[in-house]
Amino acid sequence: MAVTLKQIADKVGVHPSTVSRVLTGRHENFSVGEALRARILDAAKEMNYVPNELARGLRLQKSHTIGIVVPDILNPLYAGLVRSIEKENINERYSFLICNTDEDQEKEIKHIEMLRNKRMDGLLIVPVQKKMDHIKALWAENYPFVLILRRFEKLTTNAVVMENAQDAYKAVEHLIKLGHRRIGFVRGRRTSYEIQGRERGYRSALAAYHIAVDPRCIVGDGCSADDGYAAAKELIKQSNMPSALLVSENVIIVGVLEALFEAGLSIPYDVSVVSFADMTFSPFFSTPLTTISMPIDQIGKESMQILLKQMASPEIHLGRIKTLSGNFIIRKSTHKAFGS
Amino acid sequence: MAVTLKQIADKVGVHPSTVSRVLTGRHENFSVGEALRARILDAAKEMNYVPNELARGLRLQKSHTIGIVVPDILNPLYAGLVRSIEKENINERYSFLICNTDEDQEKEIKHIEMLRNKRMDGLLIVPVQKKMDHIKALWAENYPFVLILRRFEKLTTNAVVMENAQDAYKAVEHLIKLGHRRIGFVRGRRTSYEIQGRERGYRSALAAYHIAVDPRCIVGDGCSADDGYAAAKELIKQSNMPSALLVSENVIIVGVLEALFEAGLSIPYDVSVVSFADMTFSPFFSTPLTTISMPIDQIGKESMQILLKQMASPEIHLGRIKTLSGNFIIRKSTHKAFGS
DNA sequence: TTGAAAGCGGTACCAG
DNA sequence: CTGGTACCGCTTTCAA
Numbered sequence: 001m002a003v004t005l006k007q008i009a010d011k012v013g014v015h016p017s018t019v020s021r022v023l024t025g026r027h028e029n030f031s032v033g034e035a036l037r038a039r040i041l042d043a044a045k046e047m048n049y050v051p052n053e054l055a056r057g058l059r060l061q062k063s064h065t066i067g068i069v070v071p072d073i074l075n076p077l078y079a080g081l082v083r084s085i086e087k088e089n090i091n092e093r094y095s096f097l098i099c100n101t102d103e104d105q106e107k108e109i110k111h112i113e114m115l116r117n118k119r120m121d122g123l124l125i126v127p128v129q130k131k132m133d134h135i136k137a138l139w140a141e142n143y144p145f146v147l148i149l150r151r152f153e154k155l156t157t158n159a160v161v162m163e164n165a166q167d168a169y170k171a172v173e174h175l176i177k178l179g180h181r182r183i184g185f186v187r188g189r190r191t192s193y194e195i196q197g198r199e200r201g202y203r204s205a206l207a208a209y210h211i212a213v214d215p216r217c218i219v220g221d222g223c224s225a226d227d228g229y230a231a232a233k234e235l236i237k238q239s240n241m242p243s244a245l246l247v248s249e250n251v252i253i254v255g256v257l258e259a260l261f262e263a264g265l266s267i268p269y270d271v272s273v274v275s276f277a278d279m280t281f282s283p284f285f286s287t288p289l290t291t292i293s294m295p296i297d298q299i300g301k302e303s304m305q306i307l308l309k310q311m312a313s314p315e316i317h318l319g320r321i322k323t324l325s326g327n328f329i330i331r332k333s334t335h336k337a338f339g340s
Numbered sequence: 341m342a343v344t345l346k347q348i349a350d351k352v353g354v355h356p357s358t359v360s361r362v363l364t365g366r367h368e369n370f371s372v373g374e375a376l377r378a379r380i381l382d383a384a385k386e387m388n389y390v391p392n393e394l395a396r397g398l399r400l401q402k403s404h405t406i407g408i409v410v411p412d413i414l415n416p417l418y419a420g421l422v423r424s425i426e427k428e429n430i431n432e433r434y435s436f437l438i439c440n441t442d443e444d445q446e447k448e449i450k451h452i453e454m455l456r457n458k459r460m461d462g463l464l465i466v467p468v469q470k471k472m473d474h475i476k477a478l479w480a481e482n483y484p485f486v487l488i489l490r491r492f493e494k495l496t497t498n499a500v501v502m503e504n505a506q507d508a509y510k511a512v513e514h515l516i517k518l519g520h521r522r523i524g525f526v527r528g529r530r531t532s533y534e535i536q537g538r539e540r541g542y543r544s545a546l547a548a549y550h551i552a553v554d555p556r557c558i559v560g561d562g563c564s565a566d567d568g569y570a571a572a573k574e575l576i577k578q579s580n581m582p583s584a585l586l587v588s589e590n591v592i593i594v595g596v597l598e599a600l601f602e603a604g605l606s607i608p609y610d611v612s613v614v615s616f617a618d619m620t621f622s623p624f625f626s627t628p629l630t631t632i633s634m635p636i637d638q639i640g641k642e643s644m645q646i647l648l649k650q651m652a653s654p655e656i657h658l659g660r661i662k663t664l665s666g667n668f669i670i671r672k673s674t675h676k677a678f679g680s
Numbered sequence: 681t682t683g684a685a686a687g688c689g690g691t692a693c694c695a696g
Numbered sequence: 697c698t699g700g701t702a703c704c705g706c707t708t709t710c711a712a
Contacts, residue, residue: 002705004704004705004706005705005706005707006705006706014682014683015682015683015684016683016705016706016707017682017683017684017685017706017707017708018681018682018683020705020706020707020708021681021682021707021708024706024707031681031682032681032682033681033682036681036682048477048481050453050456050457051457051705051706052398052457052459052704052705052706053457053458053459054394054397054398054403054458054459054704054705054706055398055688055704055705055706055707056705056706056707057394057688057706058392058394058395058398058687058688058689058690058704058705058706059687059688059705059706059707059708060688060706060707061688063394065437065458072423073413073419073422073423074416074419074420074423076414076416079413079414079419080414082413082438083412083413083414083440086440092450092454095437095439095454095455095458096437096438097405097435097436097437097438098422098436098437098438099435100423100426110432113390114432114435115435116390117390117391117392117393118393118394118405118435119392119393119394137388141388286626342689344688344689344690345689345690345691346689346690354698354699355698355699355700356689356690356691356699357690357691357692357698357699357700357701358697358698358699360689360690360691360692361691361692361697361698364690364691371697371698372697372698373697373698376697376698391689391690392688392689392690394688394689394690395688395689395690395691395704396689396690396691397690397704398688398689398690398703398704398705398706399689399690399691399692399703399704400690400691400704401704681712682711682712683710683711683712684709684710684711684712685708685709685710685711686707686708686709686710687706687707687708688705688706688707689704690703690704691702691703691704692701692702692703693700693701693702694699694700694701694702695698695699695700695701696697696698696699696700
């Protein structure tokens with residue numbers, strides 16, 4: 001169906017290799033005579049030539065495509081990440097094949113397998129982090145990749161992550177300084193790197209201010225709005241419900257707000273709320289949310305830069321780990337505790 | 341670097357074609373002896389064979405990849421669309437290469453060119469709609485594609501679109517029945533299909549109730565939050581500002597709300613607002629928004645189904661145009677007009 | 681400056 | 697049931 005080099009060659013009356021030389025333009029105007037060059041260019045345009053990247057890729061051993069594996073592109077955090085990665089794609093040399101895992105380990109494994117089959121030149125992965133063999137395999141085979149937001153402690157792969165413990169510490173400290181003593185932690189998926197860091201920060205802030213950790217204050221294990229809803233419900237029904245909440249992830253905040261609203265609790269007067277959240281709309285909520293916001297653009301930029309460097313020399317493990325800090329933004333959802 | 345069929349063949353001591361037969365598993369257990377079959381499978385696993393889809397693709401003339409072109413994956417409307425498309429990808433036969441146009445016609449043209457170079461098996465496109473030659477070209481060459489949300493009146497390509505005029509009509513009628521007479525229309529990009537339809541609906545609803553259209557009530561031409569902000573500002577500074585607003589697109593509503601908020605106008609008491617919007621968070625806004633919501637899942641599903649059908653027989657133009665209706669959801673941002 | 685030929689990694693058809 | 701071969705479309709090295 002599609003026009004090939006050979007067809008152009010036949011039409012112009014030259015050998016396919018000559019056409020190739022002209023069309024790839026690698027050797028500029030040197031290797032092929034000017035007149036012939038023009039004739040070939042004309043013929044290609046006239047015949048609507050569409051170069052076959054599959055064939056080029058096979059020959060050159062590169063697909064000019066980068067695979068991106070994220071939990072869910074519907075989450076603005078990951079959508080933003082993808083866009084910022086794209087911005088670092090100088091000269092539009094690469095395109096991006098995007099996969100969603102929904103935090104399902106088996107999906108991730110399948111997707112990465114597929115991305116390898118399709119010979120992605122590099123991989124950008126927010127890993128599910130339940131298994132790591134498939135990541136280790138990439139590592140062992142010098143397959144260029146960068147982990148984003150989550151990394152494996154035991155593996156010095158390229159990674160761009162957040163100062164999760166520190167970020168959470170700051171948020172909890174803010175609440176403590178407002179006089180809160182009983183502070184709830186609405187946890188996301190326990191197995192994931194960010195959440196573990198944030199829980200550490202939560203605990204160490206309490207410890208620093210000599211507040212005992214009540215295990216009943218730590219609820220939840222999931223990253224959907226529904227999980228947040230259920231977790232908040234659990235806190236609400238407790239006899240001495242926390243006067244302040246740290247919500248550990250983006251999307252679950254929606255469920256938390258819903259539960260609080262349903263229970264007739266007002267923010268911040270009945271309960272103060274701080275959330276790890278990155279939503280354009282945070283300022284428009286009935287109570288604008290105090291949040292720890294992530295430098296998404298920078299995360300994407302760093303990840304892509306490291307990946308490009310790694311792809312340039314796959315045999316040398318960069319082992320580059322970049323750690324970034326969140327930005328604590330005080331809005332209206334936190335308030336002094338009563339009686340303090 | 342990577343293991344090839346031939347290497348497996350050498351190791352097992354058979355011909356590559358035999359290995360191919362086993363590994364593709366197309367002919368099931370027939371064509372190759374059970375013992376040999378097992379030995380090949382073992383060897384492949386042991387050697388960590390990763391089939392080369394570039395080579396397969398070249399040979400089979402298909403990439404097993406579908407190109408998706410959307411304005412902006414950060415817009416939850418398009419992110420949702422992508423996820424719903426994915427859901428229709430039965431057996432995970434395809435992966436998706438996603439491109440953002442930012443409503444830039446040249447970017448779209450470049451992206452589609454690249455998608456053709458990479459030999460996408462099919463294309464799903466939300467077109468920018470300033471030029472159509474490149475779309476016509478796809479059409480002329482029987483390249484399978486489906487347009488989503490926007491179509492060209494003059495081209496009977498496959499498309500899944502909304503009943504924009506009718507949807508807008510309903511919204512405006514709702515406002516009129518609440519007693520509003522001066523109703524503003526915050527328009528998105530004038531050139532795009534949805535917006536044109538929605539403007540038609542706006543105008544015909546006013547006409548049906550014998551209300552003259554004041555051109556000063558129609559503002560804006562762009563799809564960003566900033567555009568919405570500017571457009572709303574323009575309305576606000578008018579001497580007799582509309583008592584109700586129809587906002588024609590998803591993201592601009594954010595700017596509109598900001599402008600109203602800044603001007604100290606309360607919704608719905610100072611001004612009623614209806615928006616075309618699809619955001620998980622609409623219910624959480626300080627005033628939950630009355631919206632026309634789109635059946636995103638169905639749009640994605642239909643688009644993908646039509647595309648799959650079209651890919652099955654590229655030479656026959658399906659010319660299938662599916663039109664869906666929005667869902668009018670009354671929340672709290674609309675109120676009776678004063679003095680009515 | 682241009683042509684010829686080999687090969688990237690697979691698949692499929694035709695023999696045997 | 698297995699082997700041999702040609703070819704998918706393009707790039708590149710070597711000759712001429």
